[in-house]
Amino acid sequence: MITIGNELLIGKILNTNMQWLTYAITELCGNVVRVTTVGDYVDDIASALQEAFDRKADFIITCGGLGPTFDDKTLEALSKAVNAPLELDATTLRLMKKSCRFRHNSDDERYELTPSRLKMARLPHGGKPLYNPVGSASGVHLKYSGTKIVALPGVPMEMKTIFKEQVDPIIRDLVGDIFRTEGSVKVTGIRESNVAPLIDEVMNEIQNVYIKSHPKRRPELWLELHFSSVSDNKEIAEANVKKAMRCLSKLIINHGGKVEPII
Amino acid sequence: MITIGNELLIGKILNTNMQWLTYAITELCGNVVRVTTVGDYVDDIASALQEAFDRKADFIITCGGLGPTFDDKTLEALSKAVNAPLELDATTLRLMKKSCRFRHNSDDERYELTPSRLKMARLPHGGKPLYNPVGSASGVHLKYSGTKIVALPGVPMEMKTIFKEQVDPIIRDLVGDIFRTEGSVKVTGIRESNVAPLIDEVMNEIQNVYIKSHPKRRPELWLELHFSSVSDNKEIAEANVKKAMRCLSKLIINHGGKVEPII
Numbered sequence: 204m205i206t207i208g209n210e211l212l213i214g215k216i217l218n219t220n221m222q223w224l225t226y227a228i229t230e231l232c233g234n235v236v237r238v239t240t241v242g243d244y245v246d247d248i249a250s251a252l253q254e255a256f257d258r259k260a261d262f263i264i265t266c267g268g269l270g271p272t273f274d275d276k277t278l279e280a281l282s283k284a285v286n287a288p289l290e291l292d293a294t295t296l297r298l299m300k301k302s303c304r305f306r307h308n309s310d311d312e313r314y315e316l317t318p319s320r321l322k323m324a325r326l327p328h329g330g331k332p333l334y335n336p337v338g339s340a341s342g343v344h345l346k347y348s349g350t351k352i353v354a355l356p357g358v359p360m361e362m363k364t365i366f367k368e369q370v371d372p373i374i375r376d377l378v379g380d381i382f383r384t385e386g387s388v389k390v391t392g393i394r395e396s397n398v399a400p401l402i403d404e405v406m407n408e409i410q411n412v413y414i415k416s417h418p419k420r421r422p423e424l425w426l427e428l429h430f431s432s433v434s435d436n437k438e439i440a441e442a443n444v445k446k447a448m449r450c451l452s453k454l455i456i457n458h459g460g461k462v463e464p465i466i
Numbered sequence: 467m468i469t470i471g472n473e474l475l476i477g478k479i480l481n482t483n484m485q486w487l488t489y490a491i492t493e494l495c496g497n498v499v500r501v502t503t504v505g506d507y508v509d510d511i512a513s514a515l516q517e518a519f520d521r522k523a524d525f526i527i528t529c530g531g532l533g534p535t536f537d538d539k540t541l542e543a544l545s546k547a548v549n550a551p552l553e554l555d556a557t558t559l560r561l562m563k564k565s566c567r568f569r570h571n572s573d574d575e576r577y578e579l580t581p582s583r584l585k586m587a588r589l590p591h592g593g594k595p596l597y598n599p600v601g602s603a604s605g606v607h608l609k610y611s612g613t614k615i616v617a618l619p620g621v622p623m624e625m626k627t628i629f630k631e632q633v634d635p636i637i638r639d640l641v642g643d644i645f646r647t648e649g650s651v652k653v654t655g656i657r658e659s660n661v662a663p664l665i666d667e668v669m670n671e672i673q674n675v676y677i678k679s680h681p682k683r684r685p686e687l688w689l690e691l692h693f694s695s696v697s698d699n700k701e702i703a704e705a706n707v708k709k710a711m712r713c714l715s716k717l718i719i720n721h722g723g724k725v726e727p728i729i
Contacts, residue, residue, distance in 0.1 A: 226477025
């Protein structure tokens, strides 16, 4: 994933798009390996794309930089990274016009081709627009050697709408029949450093379960243990998580800790 | 900057550390060029470090993965990336003991060298600990060819405390006498796409000013314009921002928009 915007690099805003997208992709059983955040510069965005190609990523999702302003550079960076010229795309223009009429509830046939609208309709050769019913900037879907690329606008409502309607099926198709199960328990009365070797023991014993401890401070000090498992068989994934929870809880209780379900 | 943790890649938590750190570094006039988020894997963390070396970063700050549990891999990854073996560091052990006595307000001279404590005290050769008065995992300060590296724990209170007390002066020293000024205005009554060419015009005319527009939806649609300028002369940076604000406001009003200060 590549999130784009100077405002992210100066701490002006929280990267809520990153959390929303990583959560949504994980729910679809996708495995997000890396998130890179860069500023509004063609070279920086293009390098981040190029590095993901070099790592042979199956899927790249970018977020931000598709709008009308001078510092929206994602289409230019995509063009550079996949070495395909920007071309005015008639379908994109049509979709932008449709969205404009839909949003402003107007039958006005005049749709002025301002420079900023033309900019948003110039896609890298081979790119297909992803219709944005809630804003003017279309998303883009593109393939480059073995990698699928989806570019989404950074305005949260637009990003989420395009993702739910058009990116969700692309990811489902890519992931295939994979299931992910997770669960958490609350642990008190034992230190994280004493739980660590018990987690190791359970993860060694039960394959395909990932357990992570998160120390929490509110209302008082406690430990969340988060279990997850991924499998092409839903029952196996669920059984793995249940078994790991049971085994680890038992070990923790034997070591003087207390385990409670998190509802 | 490298933020580390599987919980960030599955959308379990918001990357608040990224916002806090990028904001703090920007306040010190540092320029954050890229943030990479990777999971709790030695190879992924080491690759992200290696790529930052290849880009000749002046400064790398990592956050997360310094704790006692099996999935805390940052020290191992640092060791791999800078090609320096992990060695038990006596100073680190002493600081860990000091922190433990400080936090638990105890004069107990027994300080058990559990495996998890020994793990946190094994630094890459040449690394120096950064004292953590509010937790057990020390930070690490390290140099590798032209790059300074600081590794901080991911627990927010620990990260912030070490940063304020010990990383702040390192960054001040690296940045030198540079000043950063910023300001914002609220714009209504004109579309972002019509403001875009006006921003271009002002940025072309006034050097060293960066202007970015942020569309907002609450309580109603409006546009925040954010101005910033960096200079080795504080008065020049301030004058640049003031001049850009004045020029752009005038242009916007001439185009039918309304400009208000943001207090």
